[in-house]
Amino acid sequence: MDNKAIVIGAGIVGLATARALAMQGYQVTVVERSHRATGASVRNFGMVWPVGQPDGALYERAMLSRSIWKTICDEAGIWYEPAGSLHLAYAADEWAVINEYADKTSTERQCRVLSAQEATEHSSAIVRDGLVGALWSPHEMIVDPREAIAAIPGWLQEKWGVEFVWGTAVTAIQYPAVYAGNRQFMADQVFICSGADFETLYPEIFSAAPITKCKLQMMRLAAQPDNWRIGPSLCGGLSLTHYKGFSSAASLGALKERYQREYPDHIKWGIHVMVSQNGAGEITAGDSHEYGGTHDPFDRQFINQLVLDYLKGFARFKDETITETWNGIYPKLTNGEEHFIVSPEDGVTIINGLGGAGMTLSFGLCDQYIRGEGV
Numbered sequence: 001m002d003n004k005a006i007v008i009g010a011g012i013v014g015l016a017t018a019r020a021l022a023m024q025g026y027q028v029t030v031v032e033r034s035h036r037a038t039g040a041s042v043r044n045f046g047m048v049w050p051v052g053q054p055d056g057a058l059y060e061r062a063m064l065s066r067s068i069w070k071t072i073c074d075e076a077g078i079w080y081e082p083a084g085s086l087h088l089a090y091a092a093d094e095w096a097v098i099n100e101y102a103d104k105t106s107t108e109r110q111c112r113v114l115s116a117q118e119a120t121e122h123s124s125a126i127v128r129d130g131l132v133g134a135l136w137s138p139h140e141m142i143v144d145p146r147e148a149i150a151a152i153p154g155w156l157q158e159k160w161g162v163e164f165v166w167g168t169a170v171t172a173i174q175y176p177a178v179y180a181g182n183r184q185f186m187a188d189q190v191f192i193c194s195g196a197d198f199e200t201l202y203p204e205i206f207s208a209a210p211i212t213k214c215k216l217q218m219m220r221l222a223a224q225p226d227n228w229r230i231g232p233s234l235c236g237g238l239s240l241t242h243y244k245g246f247s248s249a250a251s252l253g254a255l256k257e258r259y260q261r262e263y264p265d266h267i268k269w270g271i272h273v274m275v276s277q278n279g280a281g282e283i284t285a286g287d288s289h290e291y292g293g294t295h296d297p298f299d300r301q302f303i304n305q306l307v308l309d310y311l312k313g314f315a316r317f318k319d320e321t322i323t324e325t326w327n328g329i330y331p332k333l334t335n336g337e338e339h340f341i342v343s344p345e346d347g348v349t350i351i352n353g354l355g356g357a358g359m360t361l362s363f364g365l366c367d368q369y370i371r372g373e374g375v
């Protein structure tokens, strides 16, 4: 008889955990509060984004995730596009950061700098006025999070026999029993992958943990006419200051100082601007970052406007109609670490705190952790 495992939460972390456990021979049941996943995992850009990760273990983990994503998408018939990414420079200080990054990472990452002309050959969405050049990275891949997160449970069920129990909130754990109201499940191993709802189970662990919540505002633009594609995902200079991948660039400090002077509102609201395009041709644009334990549930129009104003500086689309706006919340560690894995009691493990990189790192992290590799 297989060992039994229960995974709580069917976001990307829960799905990645379920996959890794099933591959180790566990008989896995995923228990999800909602009737389908509606958390951070369906609210993101769908960017699998190695370029943003620092050298070493995190970059390798991102690349492992990418290969797992590809295998799953191929097997499950889920759309994805390994379109790469372009970080666009419109000023000398942005260009300096990009060149330093490319110099430091050229062998490991296959990134290279492109002239303005070469960059615009990669994407006709790019604004040419004032463009100095770009960083091209081939490894970024896009999935449509709404489609992928809805489809992966079916693949897990079919390929690995993972069972899903939807619409069932876990209310307590008394190992080896897991309770959803008066319904009881028994397991040899319990994994809590509850994302931003980290208050419900083991609240004392989280109240003592270096963790907060980050709210992000996002927008969707219409499906582009005539199957027009933007090609790679696109980012402006502000993204150079957001991702740790760029922190090794010596001139990053000077760039941050200029942005602080010239874009104080963008900095205040944690805005950096990226766009991806899904298989239906829709553009996803964002985002902002507000930190705190409890967030105002409403979106602020001026934040969306700041994002759009900045976006117009580096990308234009054939149809710029905004069709949807939303926000998402993810747990974020405040000690600079990349994930939170703790065992509150024997047989119970919490996996949380992947912040803004859950789509990029979860498959790799959970694969490595469940296989017993040090993470």
Ligand SMILES: Cc1cc2nc3c(=O)[nH]c(=O)nc-3n(C[C@H](O)[C@H](O)[C@H](O)COP(=O)(O)OP(=O)(O)OC[C@H]3O[C@@H](n4cnc5c(N)ncnc54)[C@H](O)[C@@H]3O)c2cc1C
Binding pocket: 008, 009, 010, 011, 012, 013, 014, 031, 032, 033, 034, 036, 037, 038, 039, 040, 041, 042, 043, 044, 045, 046, 047, 048, 049, 168, 169, 170, 171, 193, 194, 195, 196, 197, 200, 201, 216, 217, 218, 286, 287, 327, 328, 329, 330, 352, 353, 354, 355, 356, 357, 358, 359, 360, 361
């Ligand atoms: C706007 C936005 C953009 C982002 N963009 C990217 C990106 O492009 N690339 C990237 O790598 N990352 C991105 N991220 C980060 C990424 O989306 C998150 O790191 C990731 O989705 C977190 O996954 P999760 O499974 O922990 O959480 P969630 O997706 O929130 O899933 C947690 C699940 O647990 C369930 N649950 C909670 N409590 C219980 C309970 N007691 N019983 C049963 N079920 C329970 C919830 O209902 C939920 O479905 C973005 C995040 C946001 C918000």
